[in-house]
Amino acid sequence: MERDKSHRDVTIKDVAKRAGVAISTVSRVLNGLDKVSAKTEKRVREAVAELGYVQNALAVSMVTGQTKTVLMVVPDFTNDFNGSVIQGAEEYLKARGYTMLISSTRDFEEEDFEKLYRRFSGLADGILVVQGSPDRMDHARWEKPLVLIDAYRPQEDHYTVEIDNERGTFLLTEELIKNGHRRIGLVGGIPGESASGRRVAGYLSAMEHFGILADRRLMAFGSHFEETGSRAMAAFLSLPEGARPTGVVAVNNLTCVGCMKVLAERGMRAGREISLTAFDDHLLARYSVPGITVIERPTIEMGREGAKVLLALLSGERPKEKRLLMESRLIRRGSVIPIGE
């Protein structure tokens, strides 16, 4: 039953011995760096093949000083958006010989970024942080290249990949207003978080632009989880007839789901009894009937571009423009009911 544990990984030393050369020669063959005679190269390659030698990446990193690894930090893995960003980044990195470490911050709670950065320092050459924007996160502790995705911190100057969040909610709000809505509820996300903040600003800006007074009772905040959307929608629905919003803007995918959940529970539906618009084109927005009018973001591409910027930084480039703004667009579906004047 016992496996043979005398099994030791074959090292460059073994290859050297087998080929009858010095280990430095093997290294040079493998890295194609220096001049090596054809005869020697052949011998070495044969030895490598025969022994099934594979480089010890750790040892390589040790001496070269680079790990060829990137750390990706996301709030959690169950969110569609994060998944897509990871997907985009991972594909790009893998294709370029990079390896991806990953860590979740569980919605920024409990996790101390400083601890995280200490822990991964030395393990990764660079880092991609998704939505890492609350003040509590001290990115300065990470002394290597860093790219923020879907976040922006005006007071510092990091490389970022974003979309125009403010414009996004402006469009969503405008869409409701243009359909005759005046009492419009807002489901905001986490207060101190930058993306959410910009989206709230977009809502306010649209309201002001169209000369509608924003009503405090119609603005709800919390997390960017379902529950916040549910609570908000429940609160909206329990307002007296005249104060109740006829349309709602949810600033992200999960709060939108929360809204829909409450509606479903009460036998209501977005696009029937109430209008709903939201950020991010998730499954439920796309395929529920009627579909939800949303702002679609290029999620996979955001991950890819983030990785791209990071690798550029790692190779010593320093792109002029620090903020990379991606395109987003409004997708009109049946969830917005026109209201006759």
Add this chain to the structure above:
Amino acid sequence: MERDKSHRDVTIKDVAKRAGVAISTVSRVLNGLDKVSAKTEKRVREAVAELGYVQNALAVSMVTGQTKTVLMVVPDFTNDFNGSVIQGAEEYLKARGYTMLISSTRDFEEEDFEKLYRRFSGLADGILVVQGSPDRMDHARWEKPLVLIDAYRPQEDHYTVEIDNERGTFLLTEELIKNGHRRIGLVGGIPGESASGRRVAGYLSAMEHFGILADRRLMAFGSHFEETGSRAMAAFLSLPEGARPTGVVAVNNLTCVGCMKVLAERGMRAGREISLTAFDDHLLARYSVPGITVIERPTIEMGREGAKVLLALLSGERPKEKRLLMESRLIRRGSVIPIGE
């Protein structure tokens, strides 16, 4: 503008010098291994604090021979199920001082598992593979502890974390049959993939159990992506009246979405014009109206348990039972229409 690049990470050597002791002493203090006088320990700890020393994990791995890292391999990151599994595993591992490397296999295509295993050998102590079951995957190449999640390969003997897939589709099919359905369509996943295979078996077994002859035209296969569901549903709907299924079983979340998409496009809905049941309780199943009757799996827990088994293996334990079967359950929603006899 140029950053000061003379900045070198502080090493154990620097700490030793600062504290006026040998590096071995510093190491012993840090690892709390051997006896060190209180006075010396204090000096070392002070030096560590003053210099802000943090261990180089690479060097530690180099000499200890373990990386304290686990590799997670998933088909892709955009799938709900995978996201949850990752979430569960990552939390468990992180809490125990392990780091998580991650790699996607893009639905088993193009990616050569052997290449992947070569690449990560030496970088991780163990590996968690989600749905890695097609024959083409040669897990034997990975010579360290390995745990398969949501997969089973009868011919080999790996540690696995699964649910009873066959029973799952049996229940879904039975639910339709008990509601009077006789012509029941099946949207299968990838043929050679184990989980899909078991689920197809469950469908067939239920049909047989209730004495219904399975109809080849009512069984569709392909990938486990949306498109397969869409194609299948479209094909079902285009069958002549008498042959058209009155109920459909989709073997996973995305194919279910594909079915719903086609229905939505034609102004139809699951639970109205046709019945639909599926595997995995995704957003759309949960919150669309009516909701979809599904088999719910403990996704987060599957990730957590996988990680648990893996860490047990890493610490030398060899649990007797190699297959860990998790509980799953049928959730009844409005998508199944009772058919009068």
Add this chain to the structure above:
DNA sequence: CAGAAAAATAAAAACGTTTTTATTTTTACG
């Protein structure tokens, strides 16, 4: 064909740790 230059290869140092072995310091005891 001698000698110098060029090419190829080998040897050694380095990366930052842990761990084993060796040395020094302290303690205990007669």
Add this chain to the structure above:
DNA sequence: CGTAAAAATAAAAACGTTTTTATTTTTCTG
């Protein structure tokens, strides 16, 4: 107070590479 034993610390080896420096072999030139 001298010495043996015990305790504490230091030194050195090792992990598997790359890279720099040193050495050997080959090629070229007159």
